[in-house]
Amino acid sequence: xxxxxxESREVVFETGNLSDCAYLVEEGKFEVSRLHNGRKQVxxxxxxxxxxxxxxxxxxxxxxxxxxxxxxxxxxxxxxxCFHSMKTTNPEALMPLLQVLSARIRDSFKLLNTQNPxx
Amino acid sequence: xxxxxxxxxxxxxxFLEGQPSHCAYIIExxxxxxxxxxxxxxxxxxxxxxxxxxxxxxxxxxxxPRSATAIAxxxxxxxxxxxxxxxxxxxxxxxxxxxxxxxxxxxxxxxIAKLNKAQPLRKNRVAIKTTVSDxxxxxxx
Numbered sequence: 274x275x276x277x278x279x280e281s282r283e284v285v286f287e288t289g290n291l292s293d294c295a296y297l298v299e300e301g302k303f304e305v306s307r308l309h310n311g312r313k314q315v316x317x318x319x320x321x322x323x324x325x326x327x328x329x330x331x332x333x334x335x336x337x338x339x340x341x342x343x344x345x346x347x348x349x350x351x352x353x354x355c356f357h358s359m360k361t362t363n364p365e366a367l368m369p370l371l372q373v374l375s376a377r378i379r380d381s382f383k384l385l386n387t388q389n390p391x392x
Numbered sequence: 393x394x395x396x397x398x399x400x401x402x403x404x405x406x407f408l409e410g411q412p413s414h415c416a417y418i419i420e421x422x423x424x425x426x427x428x429x430x431x432x433x434x435x436x437x438x439x440x441x442x443x444x445x446x447x448x449x450x451x452x453x454x455x456x457p458r459s460a461t462a463i464a465x466x467x468x469x470x471x472x473x474x475x476x477x478x479x480x481x482x483x484x485x486x487x488x489x490x491x492x493x494x495x496x497x498x499x500x501x502x503x504i505a506k507l508n509k510a511q512p513l514r515k516n517r518v519a520i521k522t523t524v525s526d527x528x529x530x531x532x533x
Contacts, residue, residue: 364482
């Protein structure tokens with residue numbers, strides 16, 4: 274797997290960017306943010322062993338958030354080929370990915386419940 | 393492996409939010425509505441599903457209670473995917489795996505889009521960040 278290095282404040286990707294890979298944090302820290310009414314909201318911090326950008330390799334839709342390095346960081350790139358080979362040779366290995374998606378959906382549901390859900 | 397089917401009458405509740413669960417469903421014919429409840433207990437429609445749509449799979453993945461309520465909107469026939477079959481399919485059927493992942497991703501994107509339209513996040517609240525240290529072990533190195 275390819276390794277990428279990021280300097281502090283360097284942007285990995287921005288909301289709306291085209292996406293073709295996911296990232297696994299090897300070292301360092303990243304901030305996940307989105308814009309709301311033109312203002313930046315930090316919605317999460319990623320650290321070692323966290324994965325991000327996985328939705329992009331799955332459905333190829335534009336990025337749903339912006340990720341910025343908070344310090345000198347190192348990530349492994351999970352390409353689409355890597356993802357596709359895993360799903361054919363060992364589909365069960367993707368279970369952790371399903372679990373993460375499930376957890377994110379439940380988190381987002383909870384958050385929606387505290388806001389106006391019917392929008 | 394034999395397929396099991398079940399028929400629901402119009403307005404019949406298939407499962408309720410918060411219930412423990414043992415199976416997922418694929419719609420053969422008919423239509424169902426997925427509902428959730430807001431913090432004051434009002435039920436609202438999240439989406440409608442029809443032929444070939446999969447639902448109820450989240451609880452099989454993470455073993456938590458149902459995250460939503462499912463109600464038949466007309467007479468509906470579904471194929472039941474029990475835990476044992478689900479485990480078999482996720483082990484040996486890449487297409488099923490891909491289907492699951494796509495269904496979850498779609499759900500997540502819809503929810504995020506709704507969140508983005510709703511009120512801004514309260515301070516210190518984390519929306520779409522989860523740790524997945526397990527994934528580290530399946531890098532395929």
